[in-house]
Amino acid sequence: MSKALATEGRYFFFEDLINAKSMAGSKHYHNTFELYFLEEGECHYFIDNKLYHVEAGDLVLIPEGTLHKTVYPEKRRARTLINCSRHYIPADVMDKLPPLLHLYRNPTLVPQLRALLGQIREEYRHPDALSESVLTAQLHLLFYTLVRHAEGCLSISPLPPYIEQAVAHIKAHYAESVTLSDTARIISVSPEHLSRLFKKETGFGFSEYLTMLRLQRAEAMLKSEPHLKISAVAFACGFNDSNYFSEKFKRVYGFSPIKLRQKSDTYRGIS
Structure with a gap:
């Protein structure tokens, strides 16, 4: 190792x-x-x-x-x-x-x-x-x-456009209500086709990617805006329930949003 x-x-x-x-x-x-x-x-x-x-x-x-x-x-x-x-x-x-x-x-x-x-x-x-x-x-x-x-460097061949369009939509609207069906409608494909293609090409489920992106944005906000309440961070990143956000955050990162802030405060104090 x-x-x-x-x-x-x-x-x-x-x-x-x-x-x-x-x-x-x-x-x-x-x-x-x-x-x-x-x-x-x-x-x-x-x-x-x-x-x-x-x-x-x-x-x-x-x-x-x-x-x-x-x-x-x-x-x-x-x-x-x-x-x-x-x-x-x-x-x-x-x-x-x-x-x-x-x-x-x-x-x-x-x-x-x-x-x-x-x-x-x-x-x-x-x-x-x-x-x-x-x-x-x-x-x-x-x-x-x-x-x-x-x-x-050689030029790279273009990639499946549906995937790039879907991810671009998620990135632009992650703080809002984003659904598979709405995204599929916007890029003119069926939800079933988008779901299969998204998973096949990226290895992520549609909801998985949306949640990971929201958590990533929340992590950055927790560090950059230490005086913002946890619930405010959750809502700003598209989570409708702050308790669900905290549970999901801990499951992915291994510690709570509050613990992340404590770690960040400690690091700032040392540096």
């Missing part, structure tokens, strides 16, 4: 997996930046309101707080995963990252990416007093390499 390197305000995690059950792909998001390199196999990657077919040699770049899920076919697969705080991303690369999100496909760069990831892997597995500085330099080099070779 890989162990994260964490110091105040900094976080770095590296992991290789081959055909592991944990690769089944639970829906989640992080407070860190994610780099996902598919070494072997293929998968569907649902990121925010986009669906991508990821092939061996592809690199997936996911910003903090972005809901995502992987769906793997029953084939051999291997991947490398990095989660890191912004400390590991060069400041002068930040404004150049958006065009590179989410799927980075540049076949000519794959050997160089594998070599860079191999160096990071070795440093991570054999840490010493200088490892944090070395890993920072290695990640900086990786990001600079991605930006420098961005023009060589």
Whole structure:
């Protein structure tokens, strides 16, 4: 089991997996930046309101707080995963990252990416007093390499439009009453067809995605507006019952909305 390197305000995690059950792909998001390199196999990657077919040699770049899920076919697969705080991303690369999100496909760069990831892997597995500085330099080099070779990226084929339209509608109206039937009517498909296609392509049920998005927005609001009542946060994010919201939040996160605020207050006090 890989162990994260964490110091105040900094976080770095590296992991290789081959055909592991944990690769089944639970829906989640992080407070860190994610780099996902598919070494072997293929998968569907649902990121925010986009669906991508990821092939061996592809690199997936996911910003903090972005809901995502992987769906793997029953084939051999291997991947490398990095989660890191912004400390590991060069400041002068930040404004150049958006065009590179989410799927980075540049076949000519794959050997160089594998070599860079191999160096990071070795440093991570054999840490010493200088490892944090070395890993920072290695990640900086990786990001600079991605930006420098961005023009060589291949264009990505368009994805099923119904899914993108449905997710865009959910994102725009999550604070209101959103139903499968209303969404299907707006994009001119039957509810049954939308339900099947949504689950097949994303790995999420329609209601699952809506709830996860609402919880994600609620988490951000709980942190950014500490004086707002829990019930007000719940209603602002589309939950009609604050008790149901608290129960759902605890089931997903493992702690209550109040506990999240206590954790956030503690972190602010330390920093």
